Amino acid sequence: MKYVAFLIDGMADYPLPELGGKTPVEIAHTPTLDKLAQAAQFGTFVTLPEEFPTSSDVANMSVLGWDLATAYTGRGAIESYGLGVPLDEQTVAFRMNLITVKDDILEDYSAGHISEPEADALIGTLSEKLGTPEIRFKTGVSYRHILYLIGKEFSADVAYDKPDSSHGMRWETILPRAAKPEAEPTAELLRQLVWRSREILEDHPVNVKRRAEGKNPANLIWPWSGGRKPQMPSFEELHGKKGGIISAVDVILGLGLLGGMESLRPEGATGFLDTNYENKAAAAVDLLRRNDFVYVHVEAVDECGHLGDLPNKIKGIEDCDTRLIKVFLDQYRKVHSDKLRVMVLPDHPVPVKLRKHTRDPVPFMVSGEGVSADPALRYYNEATCVAGQYPGLKGRALMNLLFAPTIP
Ligand SMILES: [Zn+2]
Numbered sequence: 001m002k003y004v005a006f007l008i009d010g011m012a013d014y015p016l017p018e019l020g021g022k023t024p025v026e027i028a029h030t031p032t033l034d035k036l037a038q039a040a041q042f043g044t045f046v047t048l049p050e051e052f053p054t055s056s057d058v059a060n061m062s063v064l065g066w067d068l069a070t071a072y073t074g075r076g077a078i079e080s081y082g083l084g085v086p087l088d089e090q091t092v093a094f095r096m097n098l099i100t101v102k103d104d105i106l107e108d109y110s111a112g113h114i115s116e117p118e119a120d121a122l123i124g125t126l127s128e129k130l131g132t133p134e135i136r137f138k139t140g141v142s143y144r145h146i147l148y149l150i151g152k153e154f155s156a157d158v159a160y161d162k163p164d165s166s167h168g169m170r171w172e173t174i175l176p177r178a179a180k181p182e183a184e185p186t187a188e189l190l191r192q193l194v195w196r197s198r199e200i201l202e203d204h205p206v207n208v209k210r211r212a213e214g215k216n217p218a219n220l221i222w223p224w225s226g227g228r229k230p231q232m233p234s235f236e237e238l239h240g241k242k243g244g245i246i247s248a249v250d251v252i253l254g255l256g257l258l259g260g261m262e263s264l265r266p267e268g269a270t271g272f273l274d275t276n277y278e279n280k281a282a283a284a285v286d287l288l289r290r291n292d293f294v295y296v297h298v299e300a301v302d303e304c305g306h307l308g309d310l311p312n313k314i315k316g317i318e319d320c321d322t323r324l325i326k327v328f329l330d331q332y333r334k335v336h337s338d339k340l341r342v343m344v345l346p347d348h349p350v351p352v353k354l355r356k357h358t359r360d361p362v363p364f365m366v367s368g369e370g371v372s373a374d375p376a377l378r379y380y381n382e383a384t385c386v387a388g389q390y391p392g393l394k395g396r397a398l399m400n401l402l403f404a405p406t407i408p
Helices: 031-037 056-063 075-082 116-130 181-202 205-212 235-239 250-258 277-290 300-307 310-335 382-386 397-402
Strands: 002-008 040-045 091-102 105-108 135-141 144-150 220-227 243-246 262-264 293-298 340-345 362-368 390-393
Touching (some): 002 056, 075 220, 116 205, 144 181, 243 277, 262 277, 293 310, 300 310, 362 397, 390 397
Parallel strands (some): 002 293
Antiparallel strands (some): 040 362, 091 105, 091 144, 091 220, 340 362
């Protein structure tokens, strides 16, 4: 048997008056999900326990069955692996956004989803002006980059506000601060770097051009979620199955690499609505030639939630249905003779009204070989999953259920 999980980042939502009391998943036209749901079991799963940040790295580690208490260090470390840069014992890696501030307000966590060439030019200038042997910058995808602090004297115990949860905040009041007294010099250095980035970026030619084009300038850096190298068992050690991962974003690919999984960013995978869904489907079919399990992550729907963009959130869910899951299933049947089990879920909700992650347990369905259909529940959505057989699963229970011989 082969296994596939479609992880639609940020898909879950709340009932909305403008949708007649329905959620985006309920309203979206999803014939493929509907068909899978006819032979599925449903439930909810806790991906963001209270004591951890409401971050996608935490949520995806939960889904894949890693023990957060022992394995989680911080997002910067995971993303660094995603960018192909392993960490030594000396280094703390912080995730670093390029963001837009206007006057003293944090306006946009993504600097208008800045392009990679533009971001790379800005990171180049930051490296030139602020870089030292101890302070290094690395360009990632769009607005997502890494700041390395190299030396035993630096600390990862720095408290932060997530930029995508902080729209409208006065940024000067939510700068990095020490979570333990010994982290104060690191927090102070980060604050200085943020302030100096303002001077360097504000009138940078890239931003002059972006303003002229009516786009948000990337006029501040925002370092957050620092971590040292995580210690975690491989996916195969954990589950006894060989696994692969497909995503556009470094944090998910890094998680895969740290877990010894075959990790792939297919051509045209952008992390946004213009992503190449069909290439992701084809890559998933191919990864299953060499693996028992493949995890297909889609970022676009999460981004629409953060933008508060309901029509595009619905469109993203529909594209996942017809351009990714349907294409995958059709191709899988042509290439593979193994039986197949399919799981569908988000890593966390991003309600369009709140525009940030919530800790609500996520709705999941498992469909396919060895799954006895729940006759009372015929569609995949938030409400049916709450009413399903498996409410409030935690820890490894979800992957154990997916890999179980039969699902009653
Ligand atoms: Zn998000």
